[in-house]
Amino acid sequence: MHLFTLTAVEAAQALQRREISSVQLVRDIYDRIDNVEPQVRGFISLLSREEALAAAENVDRMLKQGVSLSPLAGIPMALKDNICTNGIPTTCASLILKGYRPPYDAHVTTALREAGAILIGKSNMDEFAMGSSTENSAYHLTCNPWDLQRVPGGSSGGSAALVAAGEVFFALGSDTGGSIRQPASFCGVVGLKPTYGLVSRYGLIAFASSLDQIGPLTRDVQDCAYVLEIIAGHDPRDSTSVSREKERYTAYLGKEIKGQRVALPVECFGEGLEKEIKELVMGALAKCTEVGVSVYEASAPSTAYALPAYYLVAPAEASSNLARYDGIQYGLSIRSGSNLLDLYYATRSKGFGAEVKRRIMLGTYALSSGYYDAYYLKALKMRTLIRQEFESIFKDHDFIVTPTSPTVAFKIGEQKDDPLTMYLNDIYTITANLCGFPAISIPCGFVEGMPVGLQVIGRPFDEGRMLQFCYVLESLLGLKGRLAEMKLKEE
Amino acid sequence: MKISRKEVEHVAALARLAFSPEEVELFTRQFNDILDYINKLNEIDLEDVEPTSHVQPLHTVLREDEAVPGDSALLEAVLREAPETENGFFKVPPVID
Amino acid sequence: MPAAYEVIIGLEVHVELHTTSKMFCACPNRFGAEPNTNTCPVCLGLPGSLPVFNKNALELALRAALALNCRVNRYSRFARKNYFYPDLPKAYQISQYEFPLAAHGQLAVYKNRELLRNVKIERLHLEEDAGKLLHDEGQAYSYVDYNRCGVPLVEIVTGPDLRSPEEARIFLETLRRTLLYTRISDCKMEEGSLRCDANISLRPWGSETLGQKVEIKNMNSFKAVQRGLEYEVKRQAEILDRGGRINQETRRWHEDKGMTDEMRSKEGEQDYRYFPEPDLPPVIVEDSLLTRIGTELPELPLPRYRRLLAEYGLTPYQAEIITGDRDLADFYEETVRIYYEPQKAANWLLGDVLKLFKQFPGAIKQSPFTPLHLAQLLKLVDGEQISGRTAKEVLEESFNSGKMPELIVREKSLGQISESHELEKVVDTVLRENGAAVRDYREGHKKAVTFLMGSVMKATGGKANPQLVIALLEEKLAKIGE
Ligand SMILES: [Mg+2]
């Protein structure tokens, strides 16, 4: 049996029982990478086998000495390339940060390292997390392991593809408008965007600060709970990190979900949604009713305006967050001109790709004098309305369920030149970001061989019960931990 | 609201981005498509709605006023990343106001 | 010749807060370190770093708001001010915009103890300082040092209330005294911890509308503020006299050339694209915090000046000098608490003691000479244990060594002889040995007593109480005459 087919928790348990070693896991993972990475191309940078093995040996030694380690010690994983790793290139898939080695670790990097998880590499993404297909990476495409002609989704497409292809046991991504959940849906894995403030953003290279959250991409719901337990928690270095008692998410798993109430917003099941996807989501919910869950129709009319609001708030914040890439302190710097303005223009125009420029432009415009009230302020008001509607649904429902994405993974190149259509990928996911609510995507079936995701949105900090719900749903659907079947190169 | 080529050029200057005339043309078109879509927001009356700038109920998050001296290893790593430095300074082309 | 125009000036003052660490990170807030050594990912604006607000910066800013009689806003929040410049590593400055910490304050400005004006403080907000850019003209490069980057500032904006360059300077000096008094900032213009930009416009007397204003930057001393504005008044008046128009622009003062020149015009004006800072939750100032800051606020110079006049009967001159420096005023009041002779204490303090303080390298508070020392010294003088002249010697010694005056007097046997029977013996001897002088006195040469007095002083090594000696001599001489 190949070890890479195990879930992270299964591998970890075998490790704790000393049936296998971390070194074996790492070797198996690198063999798998050698086999499939040339097709998937989910990594943007890969640590050397030796480096990873050295870390694995260290964990094995500690386990041997009886040191009590976290449940995920010795497990190989990947981080999205916008999460800072001390001394290891962190590029946001942008030319402007080509070769940039941050001098410090992100909070989640430290948390995972301290937990003994083994960093294998940094995953590909849309440049600065702007995109829904990972086609906006300045370096290379990543292919969907279920169909190499298709995109893995984005922007955490590399993370989702690596998990689905068995190249790592889990990965972290970041989600600003759906960037964890949509690729999770496209690649048939579990992806969670936690409540805004649950996971520290310290060391996450910002796209839109009021929307960004880091979260796990895993093979199944149980893995998701374990990873979340490690990365969640208060960090005094992030002022938006919420100070609350650490929760044991794994303790929720296995509890029954009888009596829970689910709301289906009609707005998320109408025009634009592929019929087969709708049927899969409804079918999954029908299974829930068999275990005592009640499903209700609900309405959140303002969600129709979520996308326009999002495409003002996110670019506006991005235009400010990305202004620091100016060629003075780090990263690309084109100094052929004679003065400072030349440096700014040359560096930024060369360093950023088309989509990033488009959003910087849009955001700059939305904030510029004379337009702030007409655009940005309206978007902030819209955020209030949407949140109020969702809160009123949550008054008498536990969860809101929607499809994660209106379509399955599309063909590479299909939407590349049509920004507006590309933006519609996020139509069901952005609401959770605008409101700060937690949301998770789990696989709920296949359409034409491609995975389909179902999204559960919860109340703030209700991740425990969401995972409890999804854990039951996952077993009802019998889709737990399926890897994409990949054609292997000749051995 | 429609955006003109001239406005696109002005916004580009604010963002320190340079575009070829063809790019400006393309951006103006794409911009107007996106703005058309965004202008949907004008359909609803938002007059009396409070804007949400922060989704959390958090406020007044403070740290104690305690100093930690600069870390020389970190500074070294920072300066190593810099395109040009001299005597511990970042070096930049002359600033023209 | 009366001036043809009314001058309208408003100031924007940036003041660095006297904190231990920077505004949003733990780097030391310290002037004069090696380039970039007081930096970290946060103040360098490295990708992924995040700000966390310094509690003490908030409290000092609140103290400033109260000292300037501002209304503190219960809700305030940070905003990003976006612009590209090499000294600004994030390409935005975290500042406050629509919701400043405080507004609607005022500061009374006096000249020669006459109220000149109540100057409105339109707003007071918090923001982070930028780094420092070093560039010499004609050099091929500029150099950036981020040590100052992220140092907490308050920006204080006055109304267009000042009516002359001199008034602007006096306002600034008053503001400085207030901020020093409340220990908000060290206010060193030469180190940049207090910086001032000015908006200035002219209008014909009697006109209700404001003229076109011009912003003046780079005035780096109190004198420069006055000179820069005086130059600008002249420049604008000449243009208006010719029937010309004032351009809306920002001008820079050149101290060396004694003139201003254009920095940027209206067309070059920046669009800062302010928006709420998403990385920092809003600030809510609870009543309890504000009450505490208010309680801790020391008495300000003006009310203290008035109280010193009333309570101790000081002259306005004395009260003004004493309250000009909080440490000096504290020293004075502590002395008077131990030794209740306000006038004598003031005379000594403003005379010999102040002279010594001015030579002393450290702050008054750090001097080994304390109010207790001064009070003891004055008590020795009052008790006639030492003469005034001896007291000055003792003061100097006490100031240098920190020894208590009593100890010095004892160790050096400087005590005055005030015991009459002891002095009587000396006087008798002197009278016996100076028959000629006694005779002169008796013949009406009253001045002879001075000679006799000198002899007594000589015989006692200068320690005799002069009043007592005179009394004894006169008494004995009168007896001899009978
Ligand atoms: Mg300012």
Ligand SMILES: [Zn+2]
């Ligand atoms: Zn710092």
